[in-house]
Every structure is written in structure tokens, then in C-alpha cells.
Amino acid sequence: MSRDLRTVLEYPDYTEVSIRFSDQDSMGHLNNVAYAAYLEAGRIDFLHRRVSEGGGAAGFILAHISIDYIREAHYPGVLRIGNAVERIGTASLATCHGMFKDGELIAAGRSVLVCLDPETRRSQPVPDKVREIMAPFGLPGEEEEK
Numbered sequence: 113m114s115r116d117l118r119t120v121l122e123y124p125d126y127t128e129v130s131i132r133f134s135d136q137d138s139m140g141h142l143n144n145v146a147y148a149a150y151l152e153a154g155r156i157d158f159l160h161r162r163v164s165e166g167g168g169a170a171g172f173i174l175a176h177i178s179i180d181y182i183r184e185a186h187y188p189g190v191l192r193i194g195n196a197v198e199r200i201g202t203a204s205l206a207t208c209h210g211m212f213k214d215g216e217l218i219a220a221g222r223s224v225l226v227c228l229d230p231e232t233r234r235s236q237p238v239p240d241k242v243r244e245i246m247a248p249f250g251l252p253g254e255e256e257e258k
Contacts, residue, residue: 114198115251117208117220118180123194124249127157131189131213141184148179151209151221154193158207158249159225166245170238172205172225183218185211191218197249203227203235205246 135146163170185191194210204226211219229236 114222115208117210117222118182118217120194120196120208120210120220120251121217122252123196123210124252125158125162125195127154127193127195129153129191129193131185131187131191133187136187141186144179144181147181147211147219148177148221150191150193150211151177151179151219151223154195154209154211155207155223157193158195162245162249163242167241170242171228171230173228174223175204175226176224177221179219179221181219183213183216185213185218189213195249196251197246198222198251200238200243200246203237205238205242208251 137143
């Protein structure tokens with residue numbers, strides 16, 4: 113059973129992004145699509161800093177995303193995106209994220225990324241180096257899945 117991300121208040125990695133004025137909707141709060149874009153910014157930054165800069169060579173494509181909208185957010189401000197690895201599968205990497213504004217959790221999301229062979233455009237096993245790099249970034253309090 114997956115952990116309820118609405119209860120996770122600490123992550124092993126964070127990305128900060130500034131809220132854009134243009135992401136407000138007619139209700140005066142951040143539009144739901146903006147939440148997805150901010151979570152994407154956290155996910156991409158997390159993978160780039162950890163995998164690419166850590167010497168792991170792998171390409172991933174997004175296969176699934178889900179978001180729980182918890183609270184409204186407004187311009188201006190800075191969002192703190194928490195990033196963690198939920199599971200490393202044979203050919204996939206599941207990540208989870210919390211979006212915080214002023215210390216409050218405003219959204220939580222999950223992503224499943226499939227490791228892709230750039231030449232064949234088919235899934236491939238997650239390289240051992242990537243597993244090694246990403247393994248320490250599980251959610252605090254979670255036992256490593258076998």
C-alpha cells in the first residue's frame with residue numbers, strides 16, 4: 113500500500129521555484145495546471161542534479177502522474193518542492209513530491225518514470241549506477257523496498 117503523501121512533511125531533497133504571476137486563474141489562485149508544472153520542475157531538477165550530475169546515464173519518460181490538491185496558493189511567493197524516490201523497479205522509477213508554501217503542504221504528487229533506450233525508444237532496465245545514486249533518496253521512515 114502506498115503511503116499517504118498528505119502526511120509527509122519532510123523530504124530528502126528540495127527544489128525551490130518562484131511563483132509566476134501568470135499562473136493565477138480567474139479565481140485568483142494558482143491554476144491546477146500550474147501545480148503540475150511546479151511539480152515537474154521539482155522532478156526534473158531532482159533527476160538532473162542527482163542522476164546526470166552524479167554520473168548516471170539514463171533517459172526517463174513520464175508514464176504516470178497524480179496530484180492531490182490540498183490548499184490554495186497565491187502569487188507572490190516561493191514554493192519548496194520536496195522530492196523522494198518511492199520505488200525503483202526493473203525499468204521504472206517512482207518518485208513522490210510535496211509542494212510547500214510558507215511551510216504548509218499545498219499539494220502532493222506521484223510520478224512513474226520509465227527508463228528509455230534512446231536508440232530503440234523502448235523501455236530498458238534502470239542502470240545499476242542510477243539505482244546506486246537514487247537509493248538514498250527514499251522517504252524518511254520508509255524501509256527500502258526489495
